[in-house]
Amino acid sequence: MQVAVFSTKSYDREFLIKASADTEIHYDFFEERLTERTVILARDFPAVCCFVNDELSASVIAAISSGGARMIALRCAGFNNCNLQSAAEHGVKVARVPAYSPYAVAEHTVGLILTLNRKYHKAYNRVREGNFALHGMLGFDLHGKTVGVVGTGKIGQIAASILQGFGCRVLAFDVHENPECVAAGIEYVELDRLFAESDVVTLHCPLLPSTKHLINKQSIAKMKPGVMLINTSRGGLVDAKATIEGLKTGQIGYVGLDVYEEEADLFFEDRSELVIKDDVFSRLLTFPNVLITGHQAFFTRNALEAISQITTENLRQFDQGEKLTNEVVAG
Numbered sequence: 146m147q148v149a150v151f152s153t154k155s156y157d158r159e160f161l162i163k164a165s166a167d168t169e170i171h172y173d174f175f176e177e178r179l180t181e182r183t184v185i186l187a188r189d190f191p192a193v194c195c196f197v198n199d200e201l202s203a204s205v206i207a208a209i210s211s212g213g214a215r216m217i218a219l220r221c222a223g224f225n226n227c228n229l230q231s232a233a234e235h236g237v238k239v240a241r242v243p244a245y246s247p248y249a250v251a252e253h254t255v256g257l258i259l260t261l262n263r264k265y266h267k268a269y270n271r272v273r274e275g276n277f278a279l280h281g282m283l284g285f286d287l288h289g290k291t292v293g294v295v296g297t298g299k300i301g302q303i304a305a306s307i308l309q310g311f312g313c314r315v316l317a318f319d320v321h322e323n324p325e326c327v328a329a330g331i332e333y334v335e336l337d338r339l340f341a342e343s344d345v346v347t348l349h350c351p352l353l354p355s356t357k358h359l360i361n362k363q364s365i366a367k368m369k370p371g372v373m374l375i376n377t378s379r380g381g382l383v384d385a386k387a388t389i390e391g392l393k394t395g396q397i398g399y400v401g402l403d404v405y406e407e408e409a410d411l412f413f414e415d416r417s418e419l420v421i422k423d424d425v426f427s428r429l430l431t432f433p434n435v436l437i438t439g440h441q442a443f444f445t446r447n448a449l450e451a452i453s454q455i456t457t458e459n460l461r462q463f464d465q466g467e468k469l470t471n472e473v474v475a476g
């Protein structure tokens with residue numbers, strides 16, 4: 146089966162080719178992001194393979210469906226960019242990679258916390274320039290601090306466990322308690338109490354209509370002054386303008402982001418020669434206590450291998466008419 150792969154980078158090509166070597170799945174790689182403008186490329190492919198910033202809106206799904214596609218293989222865990230209702234209406238199956246390496250994202254989360262706290266990014270440059278002064282480097286012991294984990298699924302649970310290893314007290318909020326977290330001594334509390342008591346708030350829940358702008362002016366006001374806010378989940382969970390206001394007043398002490406609500410027009414490309422036109426993003430970059438990485442939390446060799454293998458298996462199941470283990474359905 147021929148599959149149109151969108152948003153292809155060299156690393157996607159390398160790992161997908163390797164994973165599909167002994168299969169009947171044949172990938173055609175497009176560097177373009179899937180949008181209304183590029184959807185024409187999917188014409189006559191029975192399946193398309195997409196990533197986090199590909200636009201799987203109702204109109205794009207209608208177009209890929211009329212072009213003959215009956216399957217969307219998401220090579221990511223999140224599916225907030227896919228209109229599942231529309232896919233169902235057009236008889237297009239959707240499958241994702243529910244877990245590839247939750248460790249990759251959880252470890253990156255802790256990396257953001259440590260870097261914001263101990264300023265490794267500044268130390269790297271300073272020492273290279275022969276500047277061994279410590280001013281501006283003052284951090285705090287993570288040991289004994291309270292960390293609030295919002296969403297204790299696969300990634301949140303691992304992040305919580307690593308932070309417990311640092312000697313942190315971990316509070317959690319989730320719509321479903323994770324028994325393994327309870328057994329590990331993590332205390333589930335209401336969201337308001339998590340905000341009020343946490344020195345670090347880290348987000349690991351999916352982006353849903355109910356979680357959009359979970360971090361907003363009101364929730365920021367409920368947090369501990371000087372709180373560290375970390376988001377490695379999805380950009381839409383955080384109202385960036387409210388975050389900027391929180392940073393300006395000092396209510397927020399640190400921000401670590403791997404995702405950004407309007408990242409689709411920025412991330413995954415070299416734009417170093419271009420002017421960034423997003424004033425909100427540019428303002429965030431001006432704060433010394435903000436650290437942004439470009440959606441790289443997943444980016445480990447282990448994760449890319451797993452993504453490619455599971456995506457290829459999802460497509461194989463579809464091609465052979467088998468039940469899709471990793472199907473995502475509306476509802």
Ligand code: NAD
Pocket residue numbers: 222223243244247250295296297298299300301318319320321349350351352355356377378379403404440441442443444
């Ligand atoms: P998961 O499904 O295992 O866990 C998500 C958890 O969030 C579940 O326990 C669920 O009950 C909980 N949840 C749902 N609604 C909630 C709400 N309203 N409030 C609080 N919790 C709620 O998912 P995961 O594998 O742990 O991934 C978490 C998120 O991380 C994904 O949704 C994805 O968007 C993001 N992610 C980011 C990267 C990256 O590279 N930055 C990579 C992979 C995943």
